[in-house]
Structure formats: structure tokens, C-alpha cells
Amino acid sequence: FFWRRPLSNRTYSTKMSLKLRLDEFAHRQFDDPSYQGTRIAIGKEQFMEKINSLVADAKLCDGYAPFCKHIFVPNFDPSILVGTVKITPENESLLRSGYTARTEKELAVLERWFPKEAVEVPSAKFLDLILYSKEQIVLECQATGTQTSDEDYDWGIISIKGQLEEFETPMSPITMLRNALGKEEGGSGVPLDREKYKQSVAYWKEHANVK
Numbered sequence: 001f002f003w004r005r006p007l008s009n010r011t012y013s014t015k016m017s018l019k020l021r022l023d024e025f026a027h028r029q030f031d032d033p034s035y036q037g038t039r040i041a042i043g044k045e046q047f048m049e050k051i052n053s054l055v056a057d058a059k060l061c062d063g064y065a066p067f068c069k070h071i072f073v074p075n076f077d078p079s080i081l082v083g084t085v086k087i088t089p090e091n092e093s094l095l096r097s098g099y100t101a102r103t104e105k106e107l108a109v110l111e112r113w114f115p116k117e118a119v120e121v122p123s124a125k126f127l128d129l130i131l132y133s134k135e136q137i138v139l140e141c142q143a144t145g146t147q148t149s150d151e152d153y154d155w156g157i158i159s160i161k162g163q164l165e166e167f168e169t170p171m172s173p174i175t176m177l178r179n180a181l182g183k184e185e186g187g188s189g190v191p192l193d194r195e196k197y198k199q200s201v202a203y204w205k206e207h208a209n210v211k
Contacts, residue, residue, distance in 0.1 A: 018055060021149070022048055023137060023156035028102070036100065036113050036211040038083035038124070038162035050076055051129065051157075060131075064171065065190045067136035069155065072166050075124040080162045082124045084169070084207045085114055094118040095208060105144050106186040109174050113211040121210050124162030128169075131155040136188065143183030170200040 022044055030040045030047075040047060054073040061070040087095070096115060099108040132140075137156045141148045163169060176197055179187035 018060075018155060019153040020048070020052065020055065020131070021151055021153035021156045023132070023158045024149075025103075025156075025158045026160060029160055034211060036083075036111065036209045038080065038127075038160055040077075040160060041079045042077060061168070063130070063168070064196070065188065067133040067188075069131045070168055071129040071131065073127050073129065075127050075162060078123045080124050080127065081121045081210070082162045082164060084161075084163065084209055085119050085121060087206055087208055091119050096211075103186060105146070106178075109178075111174065111209075113209045116210045119210065122164070125164050126162075126166045128161040128163055129157050130159040130161065132158045132188075140183045140186075140188065144186065170196070170203040172204055173197060173200045176200060 027044070028035050029038060030044055033039075051073065054076070055071055058071045058073055061072070063069050085091070091114065094114055095112050097110060097112040100111050101108040133155060134153055137158070138148050140146075161169070176192060178185060179190045180192040181187045183189050
């Protein structure tokens with residue numbers, strides 16, 4: 001079973017006037033040097049200023065649930081690298097593994113990654129901004145006892161994926177499983193889709209995050 005680029009039959013909605021907010025869940029991409037995936041070196045305010053100037057011409061793309069959307073924008077900072085590298089016979093021995101948790105309230109799970117200094121990591125061509133609705137963010141915060149923001153916004157940026165593709169790549173299998181566990185365990189509460197899970201495994205068998 002090989003992962004391939006999705007067919008162009010996804011629903012795209014014309015971008016309206018959006019109030020975006022950088023959610024605290026995405027702050028680790030700016031603040032945590034050991035973050036597994038796309039790291040952002042510029043400041044959060046500078047990043048959001050640039051994003052707000054780019055989304056005026058962008059479209060909202062449907063995500064894995066009604067409360068999830070994607071916006072794809074060109075990468076405007078060469079220091080933002082892709083967060084995922086293809087596994088090859090030449091670099092497979094460089095993979096590392098360990099138990100990690102995304103937040104203090106989540107249980108650690110076994111994951112694998114490439115140390116960033118061990119592999120060649122190109123600059124991203126695009127940024128996939130993963131958005132959750134304010135309502136969903138509030139529900140998840142309430143379930144985990146996390147303080148919510150009083151700020152007025154429509155969508156929160158919960159993750160930023162630097163990538164070479166201008167389309168959504170599969171969510172990792174462990175993220176899909178965590179989502180199915182429910183909001184109390186740091187997930188979204190969306191049930192597991194077996195076919196999408198198989199697509200995810202096909203992709204992540206051949207790719208790993210960079211840390």
C-alpha cells in the first residue's frame with residue numbers, strides 16, 4: 001500500500017475575513033529546541049504579521065474534521081525547514097527513537113526521528129497552517145483543565161508544517177490514535193478511520209520527523 005498525492009476533489013472554500021490566533025499548542029515550535037518537526041526561528045509576533053499579510057489571498061482547505069482547516073502559504077523564511085525527511089537505505093541507520101509527550105498533560109508515546117544534524121534538511125517551499133476552530137480549542141482546553149484565551153478570533157493555528165508539497169500530507173498514526181482516545185488524553189475526540197489510518201501508515205513507513 002503506497003501513499004500518493006490526494007486527488008483534486010477536496011472541498012475548498014473561498015477565504016473570508018479571518019481572525020487568526022497563534023495557539024499556545026504551536027508555541028513549542030518557536031520555543032522548544034527539541035521540538036520534533038518544523039521549527040520557527042523568527043519571533044511569534046513577526047511570524048503572525050507575515051501570515052496575516054499572506055492569508056488575504058489564501059483559501060481554506062477542509063481538514064480531517066469540520067473544526068479543522070488548512071491554509072497553504074509560500075514559505076517566506078529560508079530558515080524554516082521541512083519537518084519530515086524521507087527514509088532511505090543510506091540514512092535509515094541514523095533514525096533515533098524514544099518516548100515523548102507533546103505536553104505535560106499527555107502520556108508519552110514511542111516515536112522515531114532523525115537528529116537534525118545527521119541528515120540534510122531542505123528549506124520548506126510551503127507552510128501548511130493547521131487551524132482549529134475557537135469552539136474546538138475551548139472544548140479541548142476544558143477537557144484537559146487548560147486555561148483558555150479571551151482573545152477574539154475565529155481560528156487558532158495549532159501547528160505549522162514546513163513542507164515541499166502544497167497539499168496536506170497524512171497525519172501520523174499515533175496522532176490519529178490519540179485523537180480517538182478523546183479530549184481528556186490530549187486528542188480531538190474524532191473516531192479512528194481505518195482507511196485513513198492505513199494511508200497514514202503507508203506514508204510514515206517511508207518518512208520520519210526531524211528533531
